[in-house]
Amino acid sequence: MRKLLFESLFRRPFTETAPSPDDAALSELAAAVGRAARRRLGRSLSIREVDAGSCNGCELEIHALNNAYYDVERFGLRFVASPRHADVLMVTGPVTKNMREALERTYHATPNPKWVVAVGDCARDGGCFAGSYAIVGGVAEVIPVDLHIPGCPPNPMTMLQGLLALLERVDAVAS
Amino acid sequence: MPSLIDLIQEGRKVEQHGPWPRAVVDASAWRFAAGELAQGNWSLLGLWGEPATVHMAILDARTADVAVVSLDCPDRAFPSVGRQHPPALRLERTVNDLFGLAAEGLPDTRPWLDHVRWGVRFPLGDRIDALPKATPYRFLPAEGDGLHQIAVGPVHAGIIEPGHFRFTASGETVVRLEQRLGYVHKGIEGLMTGAGYERAVQLAGRVSGDSTVAYSYAFSRAVEAALQLTVPDRAVWLRALLAELERLANHLGDIGAVCNDASFTLMHAHCSVLRESVLRASNSAFGHRLLRDIIVPGGVSRDIDEQGPETIQATLDNIRLRFPDLIELYDNTASLQDRTVDTGMLKPAMAQQYAAGGYVGRAAGRSFDARRTLAYAPYDSLRFEVPVLNEGDVNARVWIRIREVEQSLSLIDQILERLPDGPLGTHAGHIREAREGMAIVEGFRGDVLVWLRLRDGRIERCHLRDPSWFQWPLLEAVIENNIVADFPLCNKSFNCSYSGQDL
Ligand code: SF4
Numbered sequence: 001m002r003k004l005l006f007e008s009l010f011r012r013p014f015t016e017t018a019p020s021p022d023d024a025a026l027s028e029l030a031a032a033v034g035r036a037a038r039r040r041l042g043r044s045l046s047i048r049e050v051d052a053g054s055c056n057g058c059e060l061e062i063h064a065l066n067n068a069y070y071d072v073e074r075f076g077l078r079f080v081a082s083p084r085h086a087d088v089l090m091v092t093g094p095v096t097k098n099m100r101e102a103l104e105r106t107y108h109a110t111p112n113p114k115w116v117v118a119v120g121d122c123a124r125d126g127g128c129f130a131g132s133y134a135i136v137g138g139v140a141e142v143i144p145v146d147l148h149i150p151g152c153p154p155n156p157m158t159m160l161q162g163l164l165a166l167l168e169r170v171d172a173v174a175s
Numbered sequence: 176m177p178s179l180i181d182l183i184q185e186g187r188k189v190e191q192h193g194p195w196p197r198a199v200v201d202a203s204a205w206r207f208a209a210g211e212l213a214q215g216n217w218s219l220l221g222l223w224g225e226p227a228t229v230h231m232a233i234l235d236a237r238t239a240d241v242a243v244v245s246l247d248c249p250d251r252a253f254p255s256v257g258r259q260h261p262p263a264l265r266l267e268r269t270v271n272d273l274f275g276l277a278a279e280g281l282p283d284t285r286p287w288l289d290h291v292r293w294g295v296r297f298p299l300g301d302r303i304d305a306l307p308k309a310t311p312y313r314f315l316p317a318e319g320d321g322l323h324q325i326a327v328g329p330v331h332a333g334i335i336e337p338g339h340f341r342f343t344a345s346g347e348t349v350v351r352l353e354q355r356l357g358y359v360h361k362g363i364e365g366l367m368t369g370a371g372y373e374r375a376v377q378l379a380g381r382v383s384g385d386s387t388v389a390y391s392y393a394f395s396r397a398v399e400a401a402l403q404l405t406v407p408d409r410a411v412w413l414r415a416l417l418a419e420l421e422r423l424a425n426h427l428g429d430i431g432a433v434c435n436d437a438s439f440t441l442m443h444a445h446c447s448v449l450r451e452s453v454l455r456a457s458n459s460a461f462g463h464r465l466l467r468d469i470i471v472p473g474g475v476s477r478d479i480d481e482q483g484p485e486t487i488q489a490t491l492d493n494i495r496l497r498f499p500d501l502i503e504l505y506d507n508t509a510s511l512q513d514r515t516v517d518t519g520m521l522k523p524a525m526a527q528q529y530a531a532g533g534y535v536g537r538a539a540g541r542s543f544d545a546r547r548t549l550a551y552a553p554y555d556s557l558r559f560e561v562p563v564l565n566e567g568d569v570n571a572r573v574w575i576r577i578r579e580v581e582q583s584l585s586l587i588d589q590i591l592e593r594l595p596d597g598p599l600g601t602h603a604g605h606i607r608e609a610r611e612g613m614a615i616v617e618g619f620r621g622d623v624l625v626w627l628r629l630r631d632g633r634i635e636r637c638h639l640r641d642p643s644w645f646q647w648p649l650l651e652a653v654i655e656n657n658i659v660a661d662f663p664l665c666n667k668s669f670n671c672s673y674s675g676q677d678l
Pocket of ligand 1: 053054055056057058092093094119120121122123127151152153154381384
């Protein structure tokens, strides 16, 4: 283990430069964030991830955000274990009827101010599962959505862009 | 002992079903098959319904024969297989949920996927109005001095799919775990019905995100079996390349994740980097990090990028350089071994009984691997080993993954070296009359089974069976007598799919 740790000290870090937040995402957020929020949040966001019916593809790429390449913690973005600790709910999947109540409850358990980011094509309108007897549809059918990140699944860079846009917005509105 | 072929010959053989036979049998033959399963002579590969029929796919492991037996049930009932052979239990509960066909004698008749929230009962059978309100789910009782219950989920603490776990514990020790799944039921088989091939393969590729290659592969091969299509060589080989890349990425991710659940984050960090390198190579070679929507009926929808082979080769070289250190680290870290050795032990007899696929089965003495046992092309002409261990603990499941990473590296080498030129696909035409096909593909988690009936260029019925169906119940079994804190380790070492089983 010592060898590995030692090597890591000298190896170039994997982490890559951050993408610039994308404009569409920025404008989608414009109305969402207030001055009070900035004071409450500082420069960080705690994220609670909720799978509301995903195929798990979106989760795989959300996981990737934590790897050494994307390393989201350097931006103050943190995945937390409880909605009680969260500023942001990141929701995936066409909300299934069997998950609807759990999603609502998680939303209500998240303290204000809070934002909802819907991740993936399913989360917008049910994606290719639209029309099934077993799904509700997009996340916005169940709880208010502030930002949607498209893709099936969106790649980690796109997600990072969206989240940075969210952070920047929080900052800009505040100052 | 009668063979599977004898059973098929007793029934009415269905024409236009490939590549394995299907026969419609009577109730006594159905019961006989259930008995053979219960005695361990055959293995259950799947059990699914249609509005007035039930089907059962069976493997005779000694001869590698596969067959489907079907029973018409005009009275909306059939003799329960689960009564004698527990692996069928959840499948029969599901057949009732979706089609309203009752398994007579089934000891557990609680709904499984149906949480009474769909607004309709028997959505794929004779739809009727839902019950007026959801009744609470009756968890199995566990009584005794000093027992307490811990309820977890459906929303868990990490970034993970939703499901509910009900632990009954005595102090730290788990005496019983009961799972309740179905939260991510999306009604995929319902959406399949009436879909064209293009839409259907897209849906198949979204049954379980981490197995998108395996599902589109199995689905496409089932369509091709039904239509008796011959896929051009280049596509056959590219498919295997995609499948091995998927296996490699998932195993690398899992090895790290299991260690992470033992609080050994260093392994996780390094394995995640290797996993990411595979996803990036996949992206540059095929245009999608998870390799989605590339395998389609008839062939593949896109070729490997011109630089692709080189990019993939460079990634393999890097993994070969870095991975041995990680194996050594895993093997030599006492605190890690302390958590994984002897934890969550699966007995070989149970792995056999449930016909557990993938690393779960192969870590507990069951050597089945569809690539080898059923030897589909191009695996029939590739050199590889199927690693098998007998310990059945978390450690063995990690080691099987490690060995399979090595095998996949070698398989990808061979495929890149021998990748033939030629067209990427043939047209999957519209044939008027009904045709049925089936396929079993080895996904990273185990064998994925797809059975379907086509008519006039559309899907009339498609059933997709995830390996997790036969692995989830085993997770309930192995956690017994382990401490609550070891559950994440056991769970991760199984890494069952929620979406794949909920569908
Ligand atoms: S958007 Fe795509 S990857 Fe995400 S849950 Fe839906 S099907 Fe899966």
